[in-house]
Amino acid sequence: MGRLSGRTAVVTGAGRGIGAAEAKRLAADGANLAVLDLSEERCQETVEDIRNSGSKAIAVACDVSDASQVEAAFEKVAESLGSMDILVNNAGVIRDNLSFKMSEADWDTVLDIHLKGSFLCSKAAQKYMVEQEYGKIVMTSSVVALGNRGQANYSSAKAGLQGLTRTLALELGRFNINVNAVAPGWIETEMTKTAAERAGLTMEEMKERFAKNIPLRRFGRVEDIANVVAFLVSDDASYISGETIYVAGGPSSSVI
Numbered sequence: 436m437g438r439l440s441g442r443t444a445v446v447t448g449a450g451r452g453i454g455a456a457e458a459k460r461l462a463a464d465g466a467n468l469a470v471l472d473l474s475e476e477r478c479q480e481t482v483e484d485i486r487n488s489g490s491k492a493i494a495v496a497c498d499v500s501d502a503s504q505v506e507a508a509f510e511k512v513a514e515s516l517g518s519m520d521i522l523v524n525n526a527g528v529i530r531d532n533l534s535f536k537m538s539e540a541d542w543d544t545v546l547d548i549h550l551k552g553s554f555l556c557s558k559a560a561q562k563y564m565v566e567q568e569y570g571k572i573v574m575t576s577s578v579v580a581l582g583n584r585g586q587a588n589y590s591s592a593k594a595g596l597q598g599l600t601r602t603l604a605l606e607l608g609r610f611n612i613n614v615n616a617v618a619p620g621w622i623e624t625e626m627t628k629t630a631a632e633r634a635g636l637t638m639e640e641m642k643e644r645f646a647k648n649i650p651l652r653r654f655g656r657v658e659d660i661a662n663v664v665a666f667l668v669s670d671d672a673s674y675i676s677g678e679t680i681y682v683a684g685g686p687s688s689s690v691i
């Protein structure tokens with residue numbers, strides 16, 4: 436029996452990267468998974484990995500920035516899996532540029548997916564969580580919440596998520612719902628590969644260059660984040676709420 440046995444979890448943006456690692460880790464701890472991403476096709480690899488390991492998983496296609504798609508997706512999860520115990524808001528994109536060159540569309544896309552998407556999914560999930568008087572919500576912030584050149588949109592969204600975390604913790608605590616955030620440092624995924632390419636570096640060059648400034652002297656792995664999220668959504672963390680946990684190989688301020 437895993438510590439999440441019998442629980443139902445939704446992980447957004449779980450088709451690859453950190454979200455895929457989180458979905459697999461929660462499944463390994465016993466949860467039934469709703470793997471949510473832009474299309475069912477994008478969810479497939481994660482769903483198959485989870486099913487092959489003997490756990491239950493369904494694919495849910497949904498753009499988290501679209502309110503009607505989110506409503507429909509969460510109804511599908513509740514119908515298919517029978518409850519809504521855990522939500523990990525992880526879906527995200529980057530559209531980096533210096534502020535004076537950043538388009539309004541790139542600002543809107545990033546804010547809509549990270550911040551509005553997390554709000555919409557949390558709103559849809561809390562309806563079920565309040566009724567059952569049990570729930571765990573985790574937001575995905577970033578060390579970039581503290582500011583980063585070329586990421587005004589992303590930094591604002593990630594800082595906003597910390598405010599949303601604290602506010603939802605205040606509003607939902609009385610219903611036995613914990614709301615926390617994880618704030619990763621540099622983690623090796625397709626998203627960071629895109630950032631490396633934009634800076635004219637290969638992933639290996641970026642890892643080597645950044646590792647020198649990280650106190651633990653290594654780039655992060657997706658499992659580093661999945662392990663912390665697995666703790667935050669478990670009852671081992673049942674008296675933690677409204678917190679942002681930096682997972683960055685050192686104090687957050689030294690890692691950007």
Ligand SMILES: NC(=O)c1ccc[n+]([C@@H]2O[C@H](COP(=O)([O-])OP(=O)(O)OC[C@H]3O[C@@H](n4cnc5c(N)ncnc54)[C@H](O)[C@@H]3O)[C@@H](O)[C@H]2O)c1
Pocket residue numbers: 447448449450451452453454471472473477497498499500525526527528548549552575576577578618619620621622623624625626627
């Ligand atoms: N990689 C890092 O170094 C790092 C650091 C800090 C925070 N984060 C955050 O972690 C999360 C995951 O990042 P990653 O590196 O795994 O990225 P990734 O690009 O590898 O994966 C992101 C996933 O989100 C999905 N997605 C994008 N837009 C969506 C939408 N509108 N609706 C539903 N799904 C959508 C994508 O299809 C993809 O599967 C993001 O919120 C990111 O900002 C990443």
